[in-house]
Amino acid sequence: MKILVTGAGGFIGGELSRRLKELGHQVVTFQRGHYRQLEDEGIATIRGDLADLEAVRLAVTGCQVVFHVAALASVWGPARDFEDCNVKGTENVIDACQHHQVPRLIFTSSPSVVFCGDHQEGIDEQVPYPDKYLAHYPRTKAIAEKSVLGANDENLSTLALRPHLVWGPGDRHLIPRILERARKGRLRLIDAPGTLIDATYIDNVIDAHIAALSALKAGSPCCGRCYFIANGEPIELHLLIAGILEAAQLEVVKPDVSPRMAWWLATLLEWLHRIPGVTGEPALTRFTAQQLSTSHWFDLSAAKNDLGWEPKISTEEGLQRLARSLRPAAELTR
Template sequence: MKVLVTGGSGFLGLEICRRLTARGVATSSLGRRPSTALERLGVRQHLGDLADAHAVSRAVAGCDAVIHNAALAGVSGPSRLYWATNVLGTRNVVEQCRAHQVRALVHTSTASVVFRPGGLEGVTEDLPYPSRHLAAYPRTKAAAEALVLRAHSPELATVSLRPHVIWGPGDPHFAPALARAVRGGRLLMPGDGGNLVDTTHLRTAAHAHLLALDRLRQSPGIGGRAYFISQGDPRPLREIAHHFLRAAGIDARWCAVPPRLATAAAAVSDAGLRVVRSPRPLALSRFLVAELLHPHHFDLTAARRELSFEPPIGFEAGLAELARTAPPAFDDSENTPCPTPTTPSVPS
């Protein structure tokens, strides 16, 4: 079997490539820059942009299956950037899969495609997309997922996976953002952090992708659906943040920013970015503040039933692994009270 992984040099994409090559699968990747890590794995690298249909065609040609993992992620920024990569890029992948008679397509989506103010508590995949998304990233990822699911057919079996907050050794996103948000031993965050949040270890996310690929090839009838993927272990956000910081050697106390103040500051930031057309994907936004304030955890029954999914590593074991592998971080903790904030400092 020959499998193409788009975004194979990324955090999740590289782990998927590791697992495929360990199986002896002929693996290739489509990305914008060469990767020494992929080279060491023996992965064939195609260089190009998802928005370039010819580049996608060259990468897809000769493959039996595609794992479409590449995307532009962020909590703010103009829609045009997200649309080009996440929607037009996904459309190119689907069209080239059809053109080159690829039999199976696994799409990496996100649980954020159904997120709405008020949060998500034990929701199933039957929950529809909201009428209005708070940011371009979840809006374009929802459009991309819909494209993939509509493409499911006897000729091309498709499935979309929705992992949430992927973390683990080498995490370039969530844990580093938390570390950057610490000031003087204080982590300034909107709300009290009591909202329950489920997360996804890197190995769990990659494991789910290979399960989905196997199941699509064996039983294409399970396709045309989206599946939530996570640890199935929701915990208070404050506890998660504490554990991730401790794994990096940082002691910090949660300092609550009043929700109304955080939301107002995010609305101002969103408006300012629209005016100046800033491309900054990690700026403060209403989407980020809403996700930090509200619960988000999911019913995994469908993935367990249809994909035989179970997390291969638990939250505690993942934390122990993270602590062993995390690079040392500067701990600037002080025993000082929380200041009265003017602008909340929150992670991406």
């Protein structure tokens, strides 16, 4: 089966492309950058911008399934950038699927589309979208998710997956950032006792996408629906980060920043970064401060029942795998 994966230069998109190829599918990827590793692995790549409808239509040509994984996932930046990529880009993917009569579209969304700033403990997919967002990323992802689910009809079957805080070997953003700050003595953690998060090991996320591929057919219960994806193991965030640091043979950092202090620091940093001439992004934003100060864990029953998916890799096993992947680097930095 010929399958298009957008955003294969990213963590999820790249791992998904490799898994699909291992399963015998003809995989084509679409992204802005040039990723030699994908080509070396025999994965066809097409370079282009999601905001370019004709480029997206060209990439979709001949495909039976589209996995739309690409997104601008930063917590800071101009609204226009997020709208071009996350909103307009998704609209173009939907248009291209309809234009070429592609029967299935699977969208990689995020639990942040329903984050309202409060604790979210054991929530399911019935939780509504909030009225306001503190960042352009969750706002535009919510718009995109609504568009994908709204496009579901007798000709195009769609669904959305909401994997939470994806981590594991091969991650080039979250884990490297944590390790870099720890090595420089700049890693600070929010002290919010009892706050639990349910992060997701990368293999469990890819398994969910493959399960969605099998389950999504015209008339199936999953059509037009969204699904939370996580490990099913709520844990205090500082304990997960401690496990990541130990995997890299680094000293564990204890939480020492209060949620209130984090909020006001983020407010100040955002204000400073709005001053003309100030570049880069704040080290902490209000959205991130809220996320790190509140619980996020989910009822995964819908994904288990409708998709036949189960998280197979535990957090403990995931950390062991991460340690093995980091061992050469850890030895070099001693």
